[in-house]
Amino acid sequence: MADAIVAEGLVKTYGSIRALDHLDLKVSEGTVLGLLGPNGAGKTTCVRILATLLRPDAGRVSVAGIDVLAHPQRVRQVIGLSGQYAAVDDNLTGYENLEMIGRLYQLGKATARRRAHELLERFELADAAKRTVKTYSGGMRRRLDLAAALITSPPVIFLDEPTTGLDPRSRLGMWDVINERVRSGSTLLLTTQYLEEADQLADEIVVIDHGRAIARGTANELKRQVAGERLEITVALDSEFEAVRAAVEKVCGEVPDADHLTRRVGAPAGSGTRTLLDVARLLDAAGIEPLDIGIRRATLDDVFLTLTGQAAEEDETKASGSATGSRQRTGRGKTGRDETEGVR
Amino acid sequence: MSQVAGALHDGWIVTKRNLIKIKRVPDLLIFSTIQPIMFVLLFAYVFGGAIKVPGVNYKEYLMAGIFTQTVAFGSSLTAIGLADDLTKGIVDRFRSLPMSRAAVLIGRTTSDLLNNLLVVVVMGLCGLLVGWRIHTGILGALAGFGVLFLFGYAMSWIAAVIGLAARSVEVAQSAGFIWLFPMTFLSNAFIPTDTLPSWLQPVADWNPISSIVLGLRDLWGNAPEGLARGSGFPAQHPVLLAALWSVAIVAVFMPLAIAKYRRVSTR
Numbered sequence: 001m002a003d004a005i006v007a008e009g010l011v012k013t014y015g016s017i018r019a020l021d022h023l024d025l026k027v028s029e030g031t032v033l034g035l036l037g038p039n040g041a042g043k044t045t046c047v048r049i050l051a052t053l054l055r056p057d058a059g060r061v062s063v064a065g066i067d068v069l070a071h072p073q074r075v076r077q078v079i080g081l082s083g084q085y086a087a088v089d090d091n092l093t094g095y096e097n098l099e100m101i102g103r104l105y106q107l108g109k110a111t112a113r114r115r116a117h118e119l120l121e122r123f124e125l126a127d128a129a130k131r132t133v134k135t136y137s138g139g140m141r142r143r144l145d146l147a148a149a150l151i152t153s154p155p156v157i158f159l160d161e162p163t164t165g166l167d168p169r170s171r172l173g174m175w176d177v178i179n180e181r182v183r184s185g186s187t188l189l190l191t192t193q194y195l196e197e198a199d200q201l202a203d204e205i206v207v208i209d210h211g212r213a214i215a216r217g218t219a220n221e222l223k224r225q226v227a228g229e230r231l232e233i234t235v236a237l238d239s240e241f242e243a244v245r246a247a248v249e250k251v252c253g254e255v256p257d258a259d260h261l262t263r264r265v266g267a268p269a270g271s272g273t274r275t276l277l278d279v280a281r282l283l284d285a286a287g288i289e290p291l292d293i294g295i296r297r298a299t300l301d302d303v304f305l306t307l308t309g310q311a312a313e314e315d316e317t318k319a320s321g322s323a324t325g326s327r328q329r330t331g332r333g334k335t336g337r338d339e340t341e342g343v344r
Numbered sequence: 345m346s347q348v349a350g351a352l353h354d355g356w357i358v359t360k361r362n363l364i365k366i367k368r369v370p371d372l373l374i375f376s377t378i379q380p381i382m383f384v385l386l387f388a389y390v391f392g393g394a395i396k397v398p399g400v401n402y403k404e405y406l407m408a409g410i411f412t413q414t415v416a417f418g419s420s421l422t423a424i425g426l427a428d429d430l431t432k433g434i435v436d437r438f439r440s441l442p443m444s445r446a447a448v449l450i451g452r453t454t455s456d457l458l459n460n461l462l463v464v465v466v467m468g469l470c471g472l473l474v475g476w477r478i479h480t481g482i483l484g485a486l487a488g489f490g491v492l493f494l495f496g497y498a499m500s501w502i503a504a505v506i507g508l509a510a511r512s513v514e515v516a517q518s519a520g521f522i523w524l525f526p527m528t529f530l531s532n533a534f535i536p537t538d539t540l541p542s543w544l545q546p547v548a549d550w551n552p553i554s555s556i557v558l559g560l561r562d563l564w565g566n567a568p569e570g571l572a573r574g575s576g577f578p579a580q581h582p583v584l585l586a587a588l589w590s591v592a593i594v595a596v597f598m599p600l601a602i603a604k605y606r607r608v609s610t611r
Contacts (some may be wrong), residue, residue: 049441078440087437091365103357104443134369148437 003067004029004156004187005050010059012045012211015197019045020056021211026027027204029155032182035191036200041212043191044084047160050189051081064156077105080149084161088133088144094120095129097144100152104152112151119147123177139170146177149158157181175200207307209271214307222303231269233283234292238263244290247282251275257305269295347357351444358438358451359458362425365537366459373459376421380467387476387534398537399450399570407605408488408560409533412553413495414467415522418460419503425452426507428609439605446602448480453500460496464489479565488563495556498590503598508604538570549574552589557581 005027012020027033033314036041048054052072059233062067064078088097094247095116102112120129120159121144133141142162162178163171178201181189192198198205199219207215207222215222231252234242241263249266250258252275256267276295283290357569366373387410392402429435429448438448478485503520520557530536530544531553537545548554554574559582561567573579 048436052438053436073442079440081440082439083433083436086435089361089365089434090432091368092361096361096364100357100361101437101441104354104441104447106442114568148589 001202002029003027003167004034005033005049005189006060006062007046009062010046010049011057012049012054012093013057014041020049020059022059023207023208023211023213025189025213027187029187030182030185031203032188032190032201033197034205034206035084035189036193036195036315037191038193039210041208043193043208044160044198045211046208047081047158047189048192049084050157052076053078058124059093077152080152080153080154081156081161082142082146082149082159085162087229088148090134091132093130093132094125094136094140094144097133098148098151101148105152107152116150117217120148122283123147124173137170138169139166141171142166142170142174142297143177146174150213153184153186155186157186157188159188161193171197188276197283199265207214207303209307215303227270229272230266230268230296232292232294232296233279233290234262235262236291241265243286244283247286251278251282263291314336347444351389351446354443354447355367355450355454358447359454361422362451362455363458366455369477371471372421372424372597373462376418376459377463379417380463383410383413384467384470384474385559387496390451391460391534392508395535400566400568401475403471404477404566405561405571406534407471408557408564408566409527409528409531410471410493411464411467411560412495412556413524413528413533414463415460415492416553418456418463418496418500420520420524421454422452422456422500422503422515423507423510423516424513425456425592427510427513427516429530430508431513435608439608445606447599448603449501449605451506453497453504456500457493459496460493461566464492478482484565487583488560490555491559491583491590494590495552497548497598498593501594503603504601505604508601527551528553531557532574537574538572538604545574546576549576549578552586552593554578555582555585555589559586 003026004088005025007025009023010020011018021042023042023046025033025035025046034083035046045054045223048055050063050068052075055069059202063075066074067077068075086175086195088094089100092100098116098119102115102272103109105112107115117126117129120126123146125140125147128136128140133144136144140259146159146162149159163174166174175197178190179190182201188344190198190201202219205216205222206213231248233244233248234240238260241260244265245256245258248263248265252267252270254267258264258265275294276293280293283293379488384406387406388403389563392406392535399406400468426435426449429438429452435448444450506520507516510519531551532548533553535556537548540548555578557572558567561571562582567573578585602606
């Protein structure tokens, strides 16, 4: 199968920050590549280069067999881009946005109109077609933004964090739409900081950090790299959260990952079900009944933490005090946008 | 499709998009209209009494100056509009499309020109109310407005460069505006330049604003015999200079803005 997207040795530097550090990517036609990484890993920079918005300092890029640096305008005819910040016009209606973008893709008037209506229908925006985008919810805006990228049914699609900031229901809706798109034969490059999203949508995953690919493979291949089982507990009440955290720490013997927002506590379950029973007894004695408790096989989250955690530590010992080492990192931060990444 | 035809086709689509915004969010239009009306009234009734320009009724003298100042100030809309599009990421969308690299700028400057047109109509009516008249007939009137709008359009291209360089809408707003104050006041727009210190007079006489203003006064018959016109070439050929200035500004700043647009990135 031919490669729809090829990037070789991409380098991009902003001042002392190396956003991309000899990054290589290959995406076969009709497949989905998930580009996974924390904030500031270089995901957006990579997409901007592939989508002709930014020139790399070094490296070669081709999309659908066209050299991006030599023929950007030809590349623009075969790509669709949906960015991190939903780039639709607030003051236009949903229909007006799509029609305008269709016309700017050089579709004829009639075709642009027909496509706009079709996409509004398919993305469940037909009822809102005549409202200005200002009145749309976050999920609707993203759907419209994605629809705009698909106006010409482009063979290559770039989606930069398509679901960042969406509520869970809207996210599921976006996944459906994206999956449908891929089944129709487009090649897709998707960046995300959500591991489950890459798991759900991508055939192949490249984990990047500090502008370098630190792992690649299918979701299963990556999961296999992290052995072991994890204990996961979700509690119903805020007041119980701290007690659960303490119990898990006591039994597992290390500081657990505790997410207060979702009231979820997780840690490696060293002794498998034994660990589960020990924690369960402690919670029972304290009169706490968790919403959910169980042993999980490694998820991409674990892969991600293991890989990027190690990378971060290496960096600190190697380059402590240097400007690159001081780049702000939020680890597995799932909220907020890439603050250090874009061009400013 | 040739490059020029493509630029016009795509530029018109972007223009329509901008015009829809003016229709749906008329705030900017309203405020950009109120300001020149304020200037007309302030100068006509507050400063007008104190400023004596020999040989002419000050209200007649004033209007060409305020028209010119208005279209110059109006150019800051271009800076604001572009900065706004940049911060909202829609420019990234446009740049990823197979459309002309000039279209966003052509669309912006064209819709701002139409915005200017509306403002000038309202201002003209206001001027007629305070006693300003065109004394040269329809051709002179039209020629004058032609010179005026050509200049406004040219100024928009300077503002486009400012808007693309600004790092936020707020910066674009100040940067697009602030330099216009000395530029418009250091001219014959409100006072005869022979009242200035002698070293400043040539600066004011060669100021493009002065050429536009004097050109308008000539074309509209607001510059009677004996009116102080400054000195040298600008005093003798204001209309010619006005046209040359506008064309020169477009010739320099249009390519600059387009080159900047190609490299610009979202902040």
